[in-house]
Amino acid sequence: MRSKEVTIGLASGLEARPAAMLVQVASQYNCSIYLENGDKSVNAKSIMGMMTLQLREGEEVLVKADGADEEEALEGIENYLKSN
Numbered sequence: 001m002r003s004k005e006v007t008i009g010l011a012s013g014l015e016a017r018p019a020a021m022l023v024q025v026a027s028q029y030n031c032s033i034y035l036e037n038g039d040k041s042v043n044a045k046s047i048m049g050m051m052t053l054q055l056r057e058g059e060e061v062l063v064k065a066d067g068a069d070e071e072e073a074l075e076g077i078e079n080y081l082k083s084n
Contacts (some may be wrong), residue, residue, distance in 0.1 A: 001066040004074050009082040013056040023047045026082045031067025033077060044077065 010018050026033045026044035032042040034071060037060075042049035044063075055061055061081070065073040 001064060002070045002074055003062055003064040004078060006054050006061055006063050006078045006081045008057050008059050008061060011057055012067065013051060014050060016051065019050040020047055022050055022077070025076055026073070028065070028076065029065070029069050029073035031065050031070045031073050033073050034064045036062040045048070048075055 003034050008014065010061055012018060014022065034041050035044050035050070035055075036042075037055060040053060042053055044050065053061070063074055063077050063081075065071075065077075067073075
């Protein structure tokens with residue numbers, strides 16, 4: 001398992017459309033991927049879960065990936081979350 005702190009760079013945070021795009025990015029990988037913020041841990045492949053995080057631009061989130069392609073998954077998720 002690997003994990004990495006990432007700062008949200010999306011101007012609108014993780015509203016509906018960016019959250020849906022993140023789920024699409026996460027779904028490209030076979031490993032399990034979770035985002036943690038505070039006491040919440042959410043499956044990055046679940047649109048409903050991602051919406052509950054209500055992350056805003058500039059907030060920190062811990063991304064955890066576990067599986068064969070975890071390194072690639074962390075990189076892909078980080079690249080998406082940091083994009084403007």
